Amino acid sequence: MRFPALFISTLIFAIAISFSSYCEEVAVREWSPYSGIEGLITKDNALIMRSTSQMPLLITKDNIFINASRFKVLEIRMKSNKSYMAGRLFFRRIGDPGFNYLNSFEFQTGLNNTYRKYLVDLGRNPNWFGTVTQIMLSPINGEGSVDIESIKFLEPSIWLTARIFWQEFFTFERPLPRTINFIYGPRINGISINTYIYSLILFISLAMIAFYWNKLGGPGKLLTILPSKIIMICFIFWLLLDARTAIDQFRSAVIDRQTFGGKSLEEKQALSTNGVYYDFYHYLKFCGEKIPSGSRYSLIVPPNSTYFLEKSRYYLYPTYENTMEAEYVLVYDPQKTIKSDEIPGKGYNKYADLGNNRYILKRAAGL
Numbered sequence: 001m002r003f004p005a006l007f008i009s010t011l012i013f014a015i016a017i018s019f020s021s022y023c024e025e026v027a028v029r030e031w032s033p034y035s036g037i038e039g040l041i042t043k044d045n046a047l048i049m050r051s052t053s054q055m056p057l058l059i060t061k062d063n064i065f066i067n068a069s070r071f072k073v074l075e076i077r078m079k080s081n082k083s084y085m086a087g088r089l090f091f092r093r094i095g096d097p098g099f100n101y102l103n104s105f106e107f108q109t110g111l112n113n114t115y116r117k118y119l120v121d122l123g124r125n126p127n128w129f130g131t132v133t134q135i136m137l138s139p140i141n142g143e144g145s146v147d148i149e150s151i152k153f154l155e156p157s158i159w160l161t162a163r164i165f166w167q168e169f170f171t172f173e174r175p176l177p178r179t180i181n182f183i184y185g186p187r188i189n190g191i192s193i194n195t196y197i198y199s200l201i202l203f204i205s206l207a208m209i210a211f212y213w214n215k216l217g218g219p220g221k222l223l224t225i226l227p228s229k230i231i232m233i234c235f236i237f238w239l240l241l242d243a244r245t246a247i248d249q250f251r252s253a254v255i256d257r258q259t260f261g262g263k264s265l266e267e268k269q270a271l272s273t274n275g276v277y278y279d280f281y282h283y284l285k286f287c288g289e290k291i292p293s294g295s296r297y298s299l300i301v302p303p304n305s306t307y308f309l310e311k312s313r314y315y316l317y318p319t320y321e322n323t324m325e326a327e328y329v330l331v332y333d334p335q336k337t338i339k340s341d342e343i344p345g346k347g348y349n350k351y352a353d354l355g356n357n358r359y360i361l362k363r364a365a366g367l
Contacts, residue, residue, distance in 0.1 A: 034059040047148040066132040071153035072123040078148040083112040085140035092134040298326035302337040329361040
């Protein structure tokens with residue numbers, strides 16, 4: 001009788017090990033502000049701070065020595081006064097000259113004002129290897145307050161993998177500011193949830209065929225029983241996936257309320273027009289005041305900013321865009337990313353200037 005007892009205890013121990021993991025925590029005393037952070041204090045063994053930029057950054061000393069081949073899961077327990085923000089962790093290994101986006105991971109936060117644990121599968125980045133000596137953290141991608149209770153590097157386990165997959169299923173797919181938005185749906189381990197659903201439907205259908213075949217003693221009545229049951233299974237999965245999509249719609253409503261709630265109409269228009277820059281709406285308002293109504297204009301903006309073209313057509317109407325016969329050229333380039341040969345020179349003179357590479361050119365008379 002001793003052998004079965006020994007076998008069962010060994011099995012329980014093996015299962016417990018597979019669900020557990022060792023961790024290495026980067027203590028709060030290791031962190032210091034790098035940029036975009038004010039009022040950093042330690043209270044009740046937690047970091048409390050206020051973000052003042054779109055990418056606030058904390059940094060550790062260059063001597064933490066994390067074994068990347070052993071610790072492949074990141075766990076961050078934190079809260080913020082803003083909901084559904086995006087954070088990013090940068091890492092630097094022995095021999096790396098500095099930080100870069102290839103050596104980083106993005107994660108999403110949940111509802112505001114509640115401590116939550118966020119998991120990141122570090123092993124998915126091919127650069128996560130060797131010895132990590134320093135990390136830099138951007139907890140949220142905007143202004144707001146942040147409390148960080150713990151940052152841990154964990155060994156992978158079955159339980160952690162399941163939690164990561166579950167978290168990925170509920171990852172927020174934020175709508176992008178462009179003319180057409182695609183809804184790709186949840187992904188688990190980089191694979192669309194539809195692949196998992198189709199596989200489950202196929203597996204369940206085959207299992208039902210085998211069950212009823214055995215129960216009925218042959219295929220005689222399968223066609224009268226199975227189609228309705230398989231259709232019902234597909235319908236149930238469709239309802240579940242639709243409910244999952246509804247969660248993202250709710251999250252979008254929360255963000256819209258968080259962004260636009262209590263704002264004036266002009267403030268709302270400016271916030272919905274900012275794109276990657278903060279003042280494009282105010283530049284359009286400046287242009288609308290300077291250009292006579294009904295004039296023709298051409299807009300020059302940084303690369304990959306076609307979204308701005310749609311906004312200019314909307315806010316400058318009845319002034320309209322006509323790139324072939326433009327009387328005015330609107331140049332918006334606060335980051336100095338437009339090539340000089342893309343801006344008309346001969347035949348156009350500066351008409352109005354808002355500063356910081358935001359100005360209007362006017363075609364010379366007689367041209």
